[in-house]
Amino acid sequence: MAKKLSSKLLIEFNPKLPKLSKSESKVLQLLIEAGKLIVPIYKQQENQKFPGANFYPRDATKEEISKVASKAPQILSPYTVVERANGKLVAVPYHIKYADLLKPIVAKLEEAANITENKEFGKTLLIQAKALLSGSYEKTTAAWLNMKPYVLDISIGPNDYFDDQLLFTKNSYQAWVGTLDSEGTDRLNNYKNTILSVRREGLIPTERVSNHDKIKAKVIDTILFSGLMAKTKFPGVNYPINVEIVEKYGSEITLFNQPNDLMMQKEIIPTFNKIFPKEFREEYSFEDLSRGNLRHVAMHELAHSYLYYRHASDNLKDLFRPIYELAATILGFRMAGSLLLKDRITNKQLESMIVTLLCRSFYLVKNRRFANKSLPEYTLGAIIFINFLLKSGALKDLKGMTILNFTKIFVALQDLFHILERLLSSGRREEAAVFIERYLN
Numbered sequence: 001m002a003k004k005l006s007s008k009l010l011i012e013f014n015p016k017l018p019k020l021s022k023s024e025s026k027v028l029q030l031l032i033e034a035g036k037l038i039v040p041i042y043k044q045q046e047n048q049k050f051p052g053a054n055f056y057p058r059d060a061t062k063e064e065i066s067k068v069a070s071k072a073p074q075i076l077s078p079y080t081v082v083e084r085a086n087g088k089l090v091a092v093p094y095h096i097k098y099a100d101l102l103k104p105i106v107a108k109l110e111e112a113a114n115i116t117e118n119k120e121f122g123k124t125l126l127i128q129a130k131a132l133l134s135g136s137y138e139k140t141t142a143a144w145l146n147m148k149p150y151v152l153d154i155s156i157g158p159n160d161y162f163d164d165q166l167l168f169t170k171n172s173y174q175a176w177v178g179t180l181d182s183e184g185t186d187r188l189n190n191y192k193n194t195i196l197s198v199r200r201e202g203l204i205p206t207e208r209v210s211n212h213d214k215i216k217a218k219v220i221d222t223i224l225f226s227g228l229m230a231k232t233k234f235p236g237v238n239y240p241i242n243v244e245i246v247e248k249y250g251s252e253i254t255l256f257n258q259p260n261d262l263m264m265q266k267e268i269i270p271t272f273n274k275i276f277p278k279e280f281r282e283e284y285s286f287e288d289l290s291r292g293n294l295r296h297v298a299m300h301e302l303a304h305s306y307l308y309y310r311h312a313s314d315n316l317k318d319l320f321r322p323i324y325e326l327a328a329t330i331l332g333f334r335m336a337g338s339l340l341l342k343d344r345i346t347n348k349q350l351e352s353m354i355v356t357l358l359c360r361s362f363y364l365v366k367n368r369r370f371a372n373k374s375l376p377e378y379t380l381g382a383i384i385f386i387n388f389l390l391k392s393g394a395l396k397d398l399k400g401m402t403i404l405n406f407t408k409i410f411v412a413l414q415d416l417f418h419i420l421e422r423l424l425s426s427g428r429r430e431e432a433a434v435f436i437e438r439y440l441n
Contacts, residue, residue: 009227009231011224024117031109033108045170045173055082059084065166079158105156106132109128120150124143138245142249155176160174175227184257188217188218195338198335222258236255251305263293272289275402289355302335309424312324316424388439423435
């Protein structure tokens with residue numbers, strides 16, 4: 001549960017903390033202070049009134065930016081701001097653009113690194129601090145992915161490009177801070193090992209990056225979200241997102257307990273109570289739905305490991321992200337069938353996962369005009385998902401209430417995923433546009 005919402009760019013939670021040493025408590029406080037200092041940087045980047053946020057000049061067109069980038073690739077780097085100098089477009093690296101705001105963050109990380117009792121954690125914090133001032137983000141990714149699990153957890157820096165709706169390349173600053181949920185982490189890794197033991201061939205194997213042996217997974221009791229994470233409030237993430245980096249170093253799935261609780265309270269339960277008839281609602285407790293939501297998020301993030309197609313982003317362009325994210329959601333449910341067959345989850349638990357996804361999807365669709373400008377990819381995916389189920393007969397609207405058929409839903413999901421994976425493996429933007437248009441209404 002959120003302790004306070006001081007702004008849309010900073011959320012502080014109040015989880016029950018594990019027993020920490022005096023040193024660990026002091027390190028944790030420094031990490032929290034560093035995380036909060038991300039907000040001023042993110043404020044300079046965010047601008048929902050402009051598709052390119054504050055990453056590009058207002059008078060610059062996509063065509064002009066792309067033309068300049070053909071000779072100056074740094075223009076499209078995820079870690080530069082594009083500005084005009086004497087009428088020409090130039091790329092200014094983040095670590096230079098935001099240097100004054102980054103220095104106090106780096107100071108906090110360095111102080112934490114010097115007093116932590118965990119030498120590996122301290123070394124990784126120093127690598128992270130150096131990256132913020134030098135732009136050497138790949139080294140930081142490698143260091144975090146190689147580090148052994150530790151009770152304290154932080155992610156801080158520019159990691160994802162949700163705010164860049166112009167060219168879909170510029171990463172936004174974000175941070176989370178928390179402590180390791182050991183029991184939840186063990187459960188998630190148990191799921192991971194069961195799921196990934198099933199070797200699944202891609203439609204075009206040579207196009208797909210396989211990193212099953214290099215996937216880490218953890219569950220965090222969250223203390224703080226700031227920057228992009230505070231705006232999106234994701235209950236789970238899978239980083240890094242760059243396919244080449246994933247192929248080199250692997251990836252890590254992180255689930256967040258408290259943001260999941262927040263999503264349940266603000267989105268899932270109100271929608272559940274509104275769209276389903278009373279007799280249906282009585283079959284599911286809050287605990288059923290809460291665990292169901294976290295499970296389906298876990299399956300979504302695990303599914304990404306089967307969907308790293310090398311050229312999908314270049315081929316699908318601005319439509320890549322909605323296709324990619326929806327494909328991960330749908331494949332996640334198909335993968336959950338492995339858990340069901342091996343008695344790792346029950347029919348009721350699988351149904352709870354579907355119910356929470358439907359609630360989340362209906363919530364996004366209903367609020368698409370004003371509440372989710374930062375998540376257009378997920379909103380578009382929700383529209384496609386709901387309309388696909390309606391047209392397949394797996395969902396029906398009866399006097400304003402949603403009636404679902406679980407058997408038909410699973411058949412429909414198989415058909416939907418086949419379309420989505422074909423688009424990821426070998427499709428073009430034009431094909432994706434035709435598919436999306438068919439299910440927009």
